[in-house]
Amino acid sequence: MTEWIDACATDDIDAEDLIRFDHGGATYAIYHAPDGDFFATAGKCTHEDVHLSNGLVMDYVIECPKHNGQFDYRTGEAKRAPVCVNLKTYPVKVEGGRVFIQVA
């Protein structure tokens, strides 16, 4: 069963940045894209056990802070070594100035 989780306020995340969001024993990354849209992915890099929240958002790419691997956070696609496995993404909606993510 899936549910929408209230993750944060829209103004909790600067444009072209991300935050970490923990819920139900899992960790997620919530992104605020340069065009104003919001996205959500798994919170840790698929290469090693590293939180992406300390990484750098450049346009629609998140770069892992440990090894500089890159993902397109809109699709989860692995874009640059050493990451080879895509990042899991989650549906996002914005209502009343809040960001909700849909998790299993």
Place this chain on the structure above:
Amino acid sequence: MSKRDYSLLGPDGARAVATGLAAAEWYHTDVPRKEMKALMQRSDAPAIRDTLLLFGLMAGFAGIGIYLWPSWYSAPFWLAYGVLYGSASDSRWHEAGHGTAFKTPWMNNALYEVASFMIMRNSATWRWSHARHHTDTYIVGRDPEIAIMRPPAFAKLIAAFFGLPDVAAFFPRMLYNAFIGVHPSEKTFVPESEWPKVVRVARISTAIYAATFALALWMGSILPLMVIGLPRLYGAWHHVMTGLLQHGGLADNVIDHRLNSRTVYMNPVSRFIYWNMNYHVEHHMFPMVPYHALPRLHAAIKHDLPAPNTSIAQAFAEMWPALKRQLASEEYFLKRDLPATAKPYREDFHLAALGAAPAAAE
């Protein structure tokens, strides 16, 4: 601790995995997110400037060297060319491999491939080797880039200043990769999807060296090899000099970069050749910060780090006696004092993972 086994397939590596010392969470100095974001920002301009300068100087020095060849008057120009070819290529390989030199990805990739060839590293293999070096910095049996093992092999260290161990290891491995495939030890850190690239890169390198060697034979002169290949020997000294200082004489099997890495203030010429990797604690703690921002990062976090060494000579004066003591005792390492403003070393982390008593140190 028993005698160290640096093999990536050996018991020390297996123990590091079993105890959690491998792929552990490392200590980081607190830096406000806004400040860190500013430090991490990428830019093409500094690296374009430095790359044009580097290859412009190389072309100039090599051109004069060829013009004056075979006179001994060409020697200074070859020595200058050699340092840029055989040493600056190391730092360019490193920074472009991180993807932080330029903002534009293809520029990083292009510089990475050229620099990898010059420094005689398979660009596919070493990208993964260096990722492991950052995951498990100086974790015995896990880090494939430990420059000074314990006890130190001084003859090998001195030979390294002339590039001899690296070159002696490179050519057999290049031929192995080109004609047999990926080596079993490489398979421990290179994903299977990248194995064809390892072979392809090795075959391209083999073709270039074969063509250069054939040209030298045809000309009856080593001149082509003075341009391609030999500078990796006669110009290696600078990257070895600076590289040994990165971790030499410091702790291993720890998960706090302040214990196993060294920051050294250097002259501007060495910093250009080394591309600011003298700020090595800073680089390991925050590898996303580009080389041109490392001085600013240093200023931001130095309150939490051991005092930097004040020069290359002063750093060697600190390191060399420690290496000599490691001949008698593998457990010895330099443990630098932290300033009063710093958070204490997180020795509880790695000691718990090792399940061992504290190592001897002073």
